Amino acid sequence: MQDILFDFISKYISLTEEEKNAILSLDIFRTVNKGTVLLEKGQQSPNSYFVLKGCIRVYYIIDGEEKTTAFYTEMEGITPHCVVNKTPSDYYISCTEDSILLVSDADMGIEMNTKFPKFEIMCRMLSEELLAKQQTAFDEFKTSSPEQRYLSLLQNRPDLIQRVPQHQLASFLGIKPQSLSRLRARIAEKSRG
Amino acid sequence: MQDILFDFISKYISLTEEEKNAILSLDIFRTVNKGTVLLEKGQQSPNSYFVLKGCIRVYYIIDGEEKTTAFYTEMEGITPHCVVNKTPSDYYISCTEDSILLVSDADMGIEMNTKFPKFEIMCRMLSEELLAKQQTAFDEFKTSSPEQRYLSLLQNRPDLIQRVPQHQLASFLGIKPQSLSRLRARIAEKSRG
DNA sequence: TTAACCCGTTCACTTAAGTTAAAAAAGAAA
DNA sequence: TTTCTTTTTTAACTTAAGTGAACGGGTTAA
Structure with a gap:
């Protein structure tokens, strides 16, 4: 450790x-x-x-x-x-x-x-790095829709979607649990054709 | 200066x-x-x-x-x-x-x-302070609606609304210019009763 | 002065998220 | 196991944001 x-x-x-x-x-x-x-x-x-x-x-x-x-x-x-x-x-x-x-x-x-x-x-390097990263994350959040945010999370932190309850993920994505559930169904629907 | x-x-x-x-x-x-x-x-x-x-x-x-x-x-x-x-x-x-x-x-x-x-x-102090502030701002953004964000901006940075074009403010609030315009009309409507 | 452009607003329509409620599924506890 | 609880999904309905188009005010450039 x-x-x-x-x-x-x-x-x-x-x-x-x-x-x-x-x-x-x-x-x-x-x-x-x-x-x-x-x-x-x-x-x-x-x-x-x-x-x-x-x-x-x-x-x-x-x-x-x-x-x-x-x-x-x-x-x-x-x-x-x-x-x-x-x-x-x-x-x-x-x-x-x-x-x-x-x-x-x-x-x-x-x-x-x-x-x-x-x-x-x-500590300074860490803070600066985190600040820049945080800013990018905020920018991405602002410029994309809930669906895009979910897809991007699926790409960049797939582990999170597995290890964390959906209703906690929902507010992390800025939406309600019901909307996340619906959004997932919508995506599944699309990919099925 | x-x-x-x-x-x-x-x-x-x-x-x-x-x-x-x-x-x-x-x-x-x-x-x-x-x-x-x-x-x-x-x-x-x-x-x-x-x-x-x-x-x-x-x-x-x-x-x-x-x-x-x-x-x-x-x-x-x-x-x-x-x-x-x-x-x-x-x-x-x-x-x-x-x-x-x-x-x-x-x-x-x-x-x-x-x-x-x-x-x-x-530099470390500044970065840490900014990081904490940025995190709070991000949290507030995630947990509130466009209308709440606008009202909160009106409270906390009223100068920005004056000095910056609406269409730039809109994406700053995470919405389209038309939506900001409508949202403002809605708020004015409410306050009139 | 006219024409062109930018900006903010409005409108009609579409799409998606919020809300409320209920059912289904999954986990935890007895 | 059965029961209880929590989580996720589904559905019907409401509300608000996205989209495309148009209008008017203001500024700039020809």
């Missing part, structure tokens, strides 16, 4: 043994059961999450309805809004599968970034 | 005179005319843009149609996808007004970040 982490980091910076040990000594590996809620609305947790194995999801409860807006799977991570802005969270985060996560809090980030300036660089 | 920049930076880090001079010596202030295209599809420019005054917009051309996905106004900036990933750009960037911009290229960023580690820190 540690190797997976260090492999990932090595894409951005190279670590000495000392630095690797410093990371390991933080003891940030956590195994988490399916269904565990990592962050609740109104909470102001300092924790960031990075998925080594499994899947976590971000969702809101609006008018009593769950609205899922994001999934994070292997080698993806999230620093919640509430950590960055030090405000209560608007959303929930929970595990959709038994997962292995890295859980780091803001203080650990500051400590590591101070002790090892390399870390600061990696 | 320089004061505006240094005021902005002071929210993140404090600068010495030496550092301020280093920034000024980069000579990054540019005045740009309305309509100027800063980045074209297919180009691989190294430039990031920060708006001191005016407005720039990001747009795609899909099936011959312009699709505007983002506006950046005073104190907002963008590092295009193509800079981060060193790939040709998928989109265009142009000025919707006569503007004063900061234009910096990737090399300058690297140079400043190396010379002044403080800068690295600011």
Whole structure:
């Protein structure tokens, strides 16, 4: 599991043994059961999450309805809004599968970034990369229809469609579960001719 | 104009005179005319843009149609996808007004970040902040209807609705110009009773 | 001044998503 | 197993967005 982490980091910076040990000594590996809620609305947790194995999801409860807006799977991570802005969270985060996560809090980030300036660089690179990716995803969402979004998801993240319940996928695609079901039927109809 | 920049930076880090001079010596202030295209599809420019005054917009051309996905106004900036990933750009960037911009290229960023580690820190903070903001905006977009998006824009960025053409706003809201026009009529109808 | 173009609006029509409700299918618990 | 619950599908109906076309106001260019 540690190797997976260090492999990932090595894409951005190279670590000495000392630095690797410093990371390991933080003891940030956590195994988490399916269904565990990592962050609740109104909470102001300092924790960031990075998925080594499994899947976590971000969702809101609006008018009593769950609205899922994001999934994070292997080698993806999230620093919640509430950590960055030090405000209560608007959303929930929970595990959709038994997962292995890295859980780091803001203080650990500051400590590591101070002790090892390399870390600061990696964090900046990661944020910039994520920001650019996020922007592209947003642009694609804005410029396409629900059906196109679904087809594109089928292309780019086919695993998600398998491992995640449809009604969560629906709000992720910006529509209602019934519409997703209908849309799928429509596509199947077309491909049958 | 320089004061505006240094005021902005002071929210993140404090600068010495030496550092301020280093920034000024980069000579990054540019005045740009309305309509100027800063980045074209297919180009691989190294430039990031920060708006001191005016407005720039990001747009795609899909099936011959312009699709505007983002506006950046005073104190907002963008590092295009193509800079981060060193790939040709998928989109265009142009000025919707006569503007004063900061234009910096990737090399300058690297140079400043190396010379002044403080800068690295600011860049990380900015990216993290923008990423969190962007995520919230995306979530809001996903969980609301075109009408709600328009009303929310009216609340949060009323200036945009004034300074930007409707047909550009429409795709920014994820709909067609005709639909925006109709939607506005519907809202006016309601408020009249 | 006229002609051409762009933009915002309106209209009629089509298509697809939202809504409400119910049935069917799949999973989890007793 | 049977029961209970959750998830997915289906259906009928409503609402709103997409589409294609046309009109009028405003600007620009010939």
